[in-house]
Amino acid sequence: MNYETGVVSETPTSLEGDYGIAAEDKPFYRNWKFIAGIIAALIIAAVAFALLTAEETPVGDDNSGAPTVTVIMPGTTTVEGKITAPGTLQARREMPVGVVGEGGRVISVPVDAGAWVRQGQVLAVIDRSVQTQQASSASAQIEVAKADAQLAQNNLDRALQLVERGFISKADVDRLTATRDAARARVQVAQAQYRELLARNARLNIVAPASGLLLERNVEPGQTVSAGSAPLFRIAKGGEMELMARVSEDQIGGLSVGVTAEVVPAGTEKAFSGQVWQLSPVIDPQDRQGVARIALAYAPQLRPGGFATATINSGTVVAPILPESAILSDDEGSFVFVVGEENKVVRRAIKTGFVSAAGVVVESGLTGTEKVVLRAGGFLNEGETINPSLLKAAGDK
Structure with missing residues (x-):
């Protein structure tokens, strides 16, 4: 009889007997726990990402495909009004x-x-050698006139004594009297001419x-x-100086004589206190500007002809204040983007005022209750739909 012979294990492998796993599948079974751990980690990461994404989406917004944009509601703030104006220094x-x-x-x-x-x-002293000699001559003329006047007086006195004796007529006495009076007048003329020369000589010196x-x-x-x-x-x-500060037509209307100002000359950071003492009564038709004259005390840094910038106090104003990042500008002027109906971006033209430590004062165009795009305005277009995320402003009321 023919028998097939082979080596057969007397003791069967437990995996073969218990689980029916073939010997060739043993490597896969050794790594199944490692593969299961990787799959579990991926599932946990996906769940965490979904939760984080859900937290960043603003509540109540259905625009799942729209970008999330931070907006601010500026409110209104009471600030000290200031006008910045350049000008030229000069002597007051x-x-x-x-x-x-x-x-x-x-x-x-x-x-x-x-x-x-x-x-x-x-x-300045001007040479007066000729004028001095003229004055000396005039002084001598006075003495000559006085001598003539004295001689005329003596002749008259003698004639009056002879009249009583009948040796001289009344007509002769009248003639001698006139001669005496003329001599006295010549003295006065000589004295006046001398004083005139002295006055002229005094005016030679500047x-x-x-x-x-x-x-x-x-x-x-x-x-x-x-x-x-x-x-x-x-x-x-x-030694008093002043700054001829040039301000716009609408700004000069808000100023008054007596308001204080700080003046900073070009090339220095030192500020000098001054006061508006005169406002231009006319407006330059070429540039539509007026002049506010700011009086300043003497200081070595204030040199006539130099350039300086004045910050003039114009009273308190109540207005919205925005960060510079929220304000955009183009050929049409300054503007901001506000959130309109259905969360659509709307362009709003504004007029900016002075820049304070808190931000830029918006003089007109906003009431403070609008939701203004804070930083992403340069990447948005008017009419675009966004998901606004409100950031509370320090100036809210």
Whole structure:
């Protein structure tokens, strides 16, 4: 008989007997727990992502495909109104000083620009050698006239004594009296001419008409000057300065004389306190601006002709305040995006005011109750649907 022979295990493998798993499937069975753990982890991650996404979606919005955009309701805030205006510094009361008399050759200039001068102080001395001789001649003429007057008086006195004796007629006495009076008049004329020369000579020297800061010196020794020539000196009376701040037509209407201002010259961060002392009564038809003149005390940093910027207090205003990120601008002006009906983006034109530490003051265009797009305005289009996420503003009331 033919028998097939082979090696057969006497003890069957437990997996083969108990679970019916073939020997060739043993590697898969060893890794099934590892694969099951990976699948469970993926399921947990998917559930967590779904929960987080559900928390970020604003409550009550059905626009699942619309972008979520942060909006702000600014409300209204009471702030100190301020107007920022550029301008040019100049002397508040500038005094040009020129030749008062007939002029002549300048022989001395004892002052220089930047010096403080007092009223009546000599700024320039003009040669007066000829005028001095003229004054001496006039003084001598006075003495001659006095001598003639005395002689005329003596002749009259003698004639009066002879009249009583009948040696001189009444007509002769009248003639001698007239001669005496004419001699006295010539004395007065000579004295007046002398005083005139003295006054002319006094005006040769150029003096300061008032105390103040000498801004310009336009004359040197040896120069010949005459009446009608350009001013030789310029003085800031009392050293007082001012800023000619240029403000718009609508801004100047909100200002009044006496309001305070802070002036910062170009090239420095130091601020100087001043006060509006005059408002321009006219508006420049070219640029539609007026001038607010801000009085300033003397300071070395305030130089006439320099550029400065003024921040003028214009009273308190109640208006919305927005962060700069919420305000956009184009050729039509400044605007913001607000949330309209059905959460659609609506463009709203606004007029901005000054910039404070809290943000930009919106003078018109908003009431403060609108929902304004905070940051993403540059990526939105008017009419686009969004999911607004409200961020509470510090200025809410």
